[in-house]
Amino acid sequence: MPGYPFITIGGAVATNAHGKSCVLHGTIKNSIKEIKIFHVKNGWLNLSEKENKEIFDLTIGGIGLTGTIVNVTFKLEEFKNKNFITYKSKVNSIKECISEISKKSKEKDSFVYSWNMAENLKYLGKGFIFQNKINTDNSKKF
Ligand SMILES: Cc1cc2nc3c(=O)[nH]c(=O)nc-3n(C[C@H](O)[C@H](O)[C@H](O)COP(=O)(O)OP(=O)(O)OC[C@H]3O[C@@H](n4cnc5c(N)ncnc54)[C@H](O)[C@@H]3O)c2cc1C
Numbered sequence: 001m002p003g004y005p006f007i008t009i010g011g012a013v014a015t016n017a018h019g020k021s022c023v024l025h026g027t028i029k030n031s032i033k034e035i036k037i038f039h040v041k042n043g044w045l046n047l048s049e050k051e052n053k054e055i056f057d058l059t060i061g062g063i064g065l066t067g068t069i070v071n072v073t074f075k076l077e078e079f080k081n082k083n084f085i086t087y088k089s090k091v092n093s094i095k096e097c098i099s100e101i102s103k104k105s106k107e108k109d110s111f112v113y114s115w116n117m118a119e120n121l122k123y124l125g126k127g128f129i130f131q132n133k134i135n136t137d138n139s140k141k142f
Contacts, residue, residue: 010069016061020132021111023101029060031074039067084111084132091116094125101129109134 002017011017013035018027025031035047037059045067047056059066091097097114104112116127 009072010064013060013069013072014062014064018113020113020130023105023112024110027061031076032060032072033075034071034073035059035069036071037067037069042067081134081136083135085135087131087133089129089131090127091129092126097125097127097129104129104131107131107133 001019002012003020007017012028013032016027016029019025033048034051035056037045037047037055039045045052045055047053047059049056055066059069089100091100091114094116097116101112101114104110111132112129114127114129116125117123118125
């Protein structure tokens, strides 16, 4: 689930978006079982690793060029807890960011991502790392 709340599933698949656990789970591609598209010349097509694989691969991140994404089936994981606790830390360079992300990702149930400045070479990578940990205390309200 990308950071902007008003996205569509078709748009997220067409941009191969990533959510807030991208270090662990990669992009949305890794969570897709099947896609159904409609193409004006080719009609309805079912896509998966087993069926029309080439078009399946081209559709994820394909900005809509293979046809309109009409249906997506996801691989889901059960989430037994209610929410996450987010910890924020500052980094001063891209090198420090990569090193800190690698460390934090090895912790149990740790969902890590970062926001980094890229408009200035002097401060390239300066930014924040966000680490989400599963809140196992379901009674706690935030
Ligand atoms: C504030 C903000 C935060 C964001 N955070 C993240 C983030 O954390 N991670 C991340 O990966 N991205 C992020 N993005 C980018 C955003 O998530 C993606 O651009 C989004 O997934 C696009 O979804 P949408 O429904 O808005 O698509 P649109 O912007 O409407 O379309 C994007 C592309 O997909 C195509 N498309 C849309 N729907 C379909 C369809 N049904 N079939 C075929 N093609 C289609 C369009 O033609 C277009 O080329 C962020 C964007 C903003 C503005």
